[in-house]
Amino acid sequence: xxxxxxxxxxxxxxxxxxxxxxxxxxxxxxxxxxxxxxxxxxxxxxxxxxxxxxxxxxxxxxxxxxxxxxxxxxxxxxxxxxxxxxxxxxxxxxxxxxxxxxxxxxxxxxxxxxxxxxxxxxxxxxxxxxxxxxx
Amino acid sequence: xxxxxxxxxxxxxxxxxxxxxxxxxxxxxxxxxxxxxxxxxxxxxxxxxxxxxxxxxxxxxxxxxxxxxxxxxxxxxxxxxxxxxxxxxxxxxxxxxxxxxxxxxxxxxxxxxxxxxxxxxxxxxxxxxxxxxxxxxxxxxxxxxxxxxxxxxxxxxxxxxxxxxxxxxxxxxxxxxxxxxxxxxxxxxxxxxxxxxxxxxxxxxxxxxxxxxxxxxxxxxxxxxxxxxxxxxxxxxxxxxxxxxxxxxxxxxxxxxxxxxxxxxxxxxxxxxxxxxxxxxxxxxxxxxxxxxxxxxxxxxxxxxxxxxxxxxxxxxxxxxxxxxxxxxxxxxxxxxxxxxxxxxxxxxxxxxxxxxxxxxxxxxxxxxxxxxxxxxxxxxxxxxxxxxxxxxxxxxxx
Numbered sequence: 001x002x003x004x005x006x007x008x009x010x011x012x013x014x015x016x017x018x019x020x021x022x023x024x025x026x027x028x029x030x031x032x033x034x035x036x037x038x039x040x041x042x043x044x045x046x047x048x049x050x051x052x053x054x055x056x057x058x059x060x061x062x063x064x065x066x067x068x069x070x071x072x073x074x075x076x077x078x079x080x081x082x083x084x085x086x087x088x089x090x091x092x093x094x095x096x097x098x099x100x101x102x103x104x105x106x107x108x109x110x111x112x113x114x115x116x117x118x119x120x121x122x123x124x125x126x127x128x129x130x131x132x133x134x135x
Numbered sequence: 136x137x138x139x140x141x142x143x144x145x146x147x148x149x150x151x152x153x154x155x156x157x158x159x160x161x162x163x164x165x166x167x168x169x170x171x172x173x174x175x176x177x178x179x180x181x182x183x184x185x186x187x188x189x190x191x192x193x194x195x196x197x198x199x200x201x202x203x204x205x206x207x208x209x210x211x212x213x214x215x216x217x218x219x220x221x222x223x224x225x226x227x228x229x230x231x232x233x234x235x236x237x238x239x240x241x242x243x244x245x246x247x248x249x250x251x252x253x254x255x256x257x258x259x260x261x262x263x264x265x266x267x268x269x270x271x272x273x274x275x276x277x278x279x280x281x282x283x284x285x286x287x288x289x290x291x292x293x294x295x296x297x298x299x300x301x302x303x304x305x306x307x308x309x310x311x312x313x314x315x316x317x318x319x320x321x322x323x324x325x326x327x328x329x330x331x332x333x334x335x336x337x338x339x340x341x342x343x344x345x346x347x348x349x350x351x352x353x354x355x356x357x358x359x360x361x362x363x364x365x366x367x368x369x370x371x372x373x374x375x376x377x378x379x380x381x382x383x384x385x386x387x388x389x390x391x392x393x394x395x396x397x398x399x400x401x402x403x404x405x406x407x408x409x410x411x412x413x414x415x416x417x418x419x420x421x422x423x424x425x426x427x428x429x430x431x432x433x434x435x436x437x438x439x440x441x442x443x444x445x446x447x448x449x450x451x452x453x454x455x456x457x458x459x460x461x462x463x464x465x466x467x468x469x470x471x472x473x474x475x476x477x478x479x480x481x482x483x484x485x486x487x488x489x490x491x492x493x494x495x496x497x498x499x500x501x502x503x504x505x506x507x508x509x510x511x512x513x514x515x516x517x518x519x520x521x522x523x524x525x526x527x528x529x530x531x532x533x534x
Contacts, residue, residue, distance in 0.1 A: 005265045007280065009272025031399060033270035040394040058299050059401060061291035062345035063283045067258040070279035076288055078296065078401045085397030087282040097306065097345060102299040113275060117263045122274050124281075 007113055007124040008032075017110045017125070018053055019086060022046040030084050052082035053108035055127065060102070062095050075100050079127050091126030105130040137232040139367040141381040142530070144173020147493040150358035150481035151327040152248040158187055162199045162244040165359035165486070169240070173363040174377050177204030180363070181236035184211045184226035186219035186243040186485035195244065217434065219243055220360065220488025221389065221518045221526025227364050228387045237369035243490075244359035245483035252285050253355075254521075287352050287435060288344035289521070292401055294437025295346070297444070303455035304440070306346040310337040313351040313436040313478055315464055320475025322465075322506035327356040327481030351436035351478060358483035360490040379533055382496045385419035385513070386529035391522075404438070404519050408445035411527040415515070416447075419529040423447045426469060426529075427511035428498055430491035432518045433476040443471070446517060446527075465508065473498075473506055488526050491516040499532040 006013055010032045012020050021030040026043035030051075037044050060077035063070075075090035077100075091109060093099050106127035113122040146168030148161055156164070162185070170176055177200075185196030196210035215222040220243030227239035258276045265274035278284040298304030314334050320326040332350055340348040365373075370381055390411040395403045416422055423446065431446060433439035440454050448469050449457035457463065463471035474480045474494040477487065495514035497503045512532045519525045 005267075005274055006272075007274055008277065009267060029394065029396075033399070034272075039399070059292040059296035061283065061288045061295065061347075062342075063279070063285060063288045064342040064344065065252070065287070066279055066283065066285055067252065069258050069260060072279075074279060074283075076279075076283040076292070078282075078292060078397065083396075085400040087400045089280065089282060102295060113280065114261060116261075116265045120265055122265050 003120045004123050005120055007122050011123065011125050013123055018108060019051040019125070020048050021051055021084065023049045051084050051086060054130070055079040055081035055086065055106055057090065057100070057102060057104040057106050057127070058085070060090060060100055062097065062100065079106055089126040090128070092128035137234070140228050140231045140384045140387070141365050141367065141370050142362055142384060142492070142496055143238070143365040143370065143377060143381050144169045144171070144175065144363040145361070145493045145496050146172050147325060147360035147486070147490045148358050149325045150356045150483060153357040156357070158190060158195065158244050158246050159198050159202055161246070161357060161359035162187070162195060162242050162361070163202045165244065165361035166199060166203050166240065166242050169361035169363050174374065175238065175363060178206055179238050180206065180208055180240045182209055182211070182227055182230040182239040184213055184223040184239070184241045186213045186223040187245060188214055188216065188219050188484045189245060189247070199242065215524040216520025216522050217432065217484050218389070218488055218518045218520035218524040218526045219485035220490070221528065222488065222524065224362055224489055224492060224528065225387050225389050225526060228384060231364055231366050237366040239364050240361060241364065241489060242359065242361040243485035243488060245485045246357045247355040247483050248357045250355045254284050254286050283344065285344060286521070287347045289402060290435035290438045291344045291347050293404055294435070294440055296401065297441045297454065301452040301455070306338065307334065308455065308458070309346045309351060309436040309440065310334050310348070312439050312458060313337050316433060316472050316476035316478045317350065319465055319473050319506070320479035323475050323480060326475040326479050327354050328479045329475070347435050347437055353434045353477035353482035354479065356481035356483055358481060358486045358490065360486045360493050362489050362492060380500055381533050382499050383531040383533065384528060385421065385531045386415035386527065388414045388418065388527045390414070390525045402521050402523055404523060405441060405445050407523055407525040408442060408517065408519060409447070411525045412446045415527040415529050419531070421513055421529065423469070425513050426515050428470045428473055428495060428508045428514045430472055430474060430494050430514070430516045433472055433478055434482060436478065439471070439476070442517065446515065465506070470508055473508060488518040491518065492528055492530065495530050499530055
């Protein structure tokens with residue numbers, strides 16, 4: 001079986017891939033990066049919590065002009081996952097304003113970013129439109 | 136209660152391409168212009184605050200002194216993203232308010248003509264082997280894979296988020312905001328671009344990050360601006376003419392973004408602007424309805440919309456209706472960006488936070504020529520630098 005590694009450490013692979021946040025045990029603020037302390041309450045204790053796999057597209061842009069090496073166009077957005085905001089691309093969708101709309105229901109999805117010289121696959125994530133949605 | 140602080144002299148260079156002038160030339164032009172405008176000299180200055188974001192760390196303040204006057208005064212080289220100019224101005228104002236100086240100089244300068252995307256403008260390639268690094272343990276660059284780091288894309292989302300929350304936004308609405316600023320710019324000879332553009336021109340231009348097309352993005356250009364600030368007691372010792380042209384700094388505020396649920400996912404430019412505006416109105420003892428003009432940080436058309444709300448020029452959620460009413464046009468009830476704004480006047484980063492104060496002062500002094508807002512008495516200048524920092528200055532005409 002091909003060895004796999006997540007694109008970022010807050011992506012948890014396995015049977016049901018999902019994102020994981022560091023939640024402040026004092027105030028409940030959630031963060032995806034390595035923490036020194038809580039930016040909301042200065043607390044220093046955190047526990048890891050899984051993030052909902054479905055959400056609502058709260059903001060997006062369709063990037064047509066980016067750094068060399070970044071394939072365009074692509075859809076970047078902010079997804080409200082049951083109260084936790086997540087930055088991600090919207091994937092498996094036509095990158096135009098007819099197919100991507102504010103408030104659109106989306107769900108978590110993973111894909112292969114690439115394979116390195118050791119044969120390890122890097123796995124990335126995004127959110128895709130929920131099938132059957134009328135939006 | 137510390138005494139009032141006044142703008143004694145202020146100057147901005149023409150914004151645009153200046154291949155024959157370097158950063159120090161532009162800073163010197165703005166500085167000597169501001170000193171002449173105030174009828175003072177470098178030897179009268181007791182503090183210099185200087186900003187040049189792209190050359191941060193190189194000591195623009197000392198380099199400037201070496202061309203216009205080395206008087207041995209303290210220099211504070213400041214850096215605060217797009218709020219760098221406002222930070223320099225606020226630094227000089229704080230020195231006067233603290234009683235450490237009775238006259239000070241603030242300058243901001245940038246050489247930016249021809250610069251491309253300012254963040255997310257480059258991305259290193261993937262490495263041979265995936266190795267986690269950084270605060271997110273990323274094994275490869277994430278720009279374009281987990282959202283976007285480009286400024287047009289970040290600010291596009293900020294405008295779209297407002298639309299999600301309150302409704303009423305569209306590609307065309309944002310383009311019409313840009314149409315206003317480009318129309319305003321035709322009256323500003325110092326603007327980098329003075330071209331009237333139709334909504335169709337704007338919407339059909341090169342798409343950068345939907346819904347922001349190229350003319351809806353701030354224009355990278357060269358420019359500088361400088362201001363001389365003076366204490367109230369010192370001003371009283373100066374000539375009648377100097378006193379008559381001085382503009383009162385009714386409020387000077389700098390804020391950063393307090394923690395909010397999503398602020399580390401998409402920058403929250405709203406809370407810190409609202410906080411700065413609230414403090415500024417309180418300091419100045421005026422409200423949004425008292426403002427005769429506003430220069431706000433329209434780094435993208437999508438940003439201008441949210442700041443109508445953040446600066447409380449409208450009811451919460453009412454930014455679209457505010458724009459639709461015609462209020463922010465130069466003949467409207469609250470003229471916004473009569474200079475042409477960053478989209479057409481241009482955005483030489485560290486100069487912007489002083490240049491917008493210059494624009495307001497120009498009107499309050501009744502010296503704005505063709506674009507004069509008649510009878511202007513009170514104006515507000517706002518900038519925001521991602522990261523974030525927000526500067527708000529409220530200025531009042533001498534009585």
